[in-house]
Amino acid sequence: MTTSLSTRAAWYEKNGEARDVMVVGSLPLKAPGRGEVCVRLATSGVNPSDVKSRRARPLTDPWVVPHSDGAGTIEAVGEGVSKQRVGERVWIWNAQWQRPHGTASEAIVVPEAQAVKLPDNTDFAAGACMGIPGLTAVQAVHLAGDENLRGKKVLVTGASSAVGHYVTQLVTQYGGQVIGTVGSEVKAAHAKSAGAVETIFYKTEPVVERLKAFSQGRGVDVIIDMDFATASQWVTTGGLAPHGELIGYGSNVVGDIPLTFRPLLFNSIGLKFFLVYDLLPADRTWCVNRLNELLVRGQLQHTIGARFTLDQIVKAHEAVEAGQLGNVVIDL
Structure with a gap:
């Protein structure tokens, strides 16, 4: 050819x-x-x-x-x-x-x-x-802290999605506890098969209230997010704990997204975003090597x-x- x-x-x-x-x-x-x-x-x-x-x-x-x-x-x-x-x-x-x-x-x-x-x-x-789902998951979890996720409570939005399913597996392997948003019973079962402890039916359930119940009222420690337009509202209304972080890699709204500044400032909230197509060379190399390491070890479903x-x-x-x-x- x-x-x-x-x-x-x-x-x-x-x-x-x-x-x-x-x-x-x-x-x-x-x-x-x-x-x-x-x-x-x-x-x-x-x-x-x-x-x-x-x-x-x-x-x-x-x-x-x-x-x-x-x-x-x-x-x-x-x-x-x-x-x-x-x-x-x-x-x-x-x-x-x-x-x-x-x-x-x-x-x-x-x-x-x-x-x-x-x-x-x-x-x-x-x-x-591997190219988009795998690398996105590895980079998101890396930015969230990898081994430092042990014992932390993590919201994975779209936990049954291609990226979210890998993210859920990785967070669980590092010792974090995942609660994931899903849209159906079938997707809930899929998220739990990757290690999610609980799931939230985001279309019908009060997400922030569920997050608070999951975290003894504090909010989760980390949100790994595919839709910042929605998750940003959960962050500013108590879904994310003080000094928590949101790691974002997408949004269903591509225009301006309003934020309420005071809760972000007074809760010392961290926001990190990345585009998987545009990783820095050193980050790309790290993620590729890490992903292949996971594959060699058979650690990904x-x-x-x-x-x-x-x-x-x-x-x-x-x-x-x-x-x-x-x-x-x-x-x-």
Whole structure:
């Protein structure tokens, strides 16, 4: 494939609903240049951010092959890359970050650092869950304190989501007690399977009151959050203990979010935010190494909720939009 001029892929040329804009066919594929590798992909991971981008992020290229995450085997390397990497099983991060060619493709060329060796005990489907869900979870828990979480009470918003399920596992492994927000009984069971002690049905239950009951009236010590627009209100009304921290990696509102300053100041609340696509190099290296360490040790549960073929990419995107439990993966 690396010597040919094309690869089979799925792409879109304008924003819109998946069934209206997705196309499957052949696209150009360059040979790997200096510092690059060509990966024959076995799987491609579909994340909510892929859906949001396809719907609304303005295109800066004639076409976009979606998806940042995937896994496969290196089949060719460019100048400066060890030929010993040919044949290596890898997982990929940031494939479609600030570039048009993501992993919804039978082959892809990326900088070699973005093709991370996949441990032998980890299959390609799980490998396609590492780039966004895995790295987000590891960085969030790292910012929350890792070993220092022992004995602390932690709210994980969206504890049954792809990221939240990994976060819940990691916090529990470090000795923290997780209470997670969920939207259904099935999702509650999924969160508890990862180690959550309690769950909150955030659509029908008073979240702050539940948090106070869980924490003997203090509020939880840490919130690891996927929707700051909502969680910010819990923080300022007593859901987070004095000197507590909120670690945020997303929000359902992208515009201005009002905050009540006085409770933040007088309770010495800490707010930390990060974008998983834009980690500092040292942070990225630490997270990648930590994630692979967890994989080698078999310390992560992976939930593949649904699998599709490339020709079924519309169904794959619609599954994510419908809130599919577990990760959605495309087999290539």
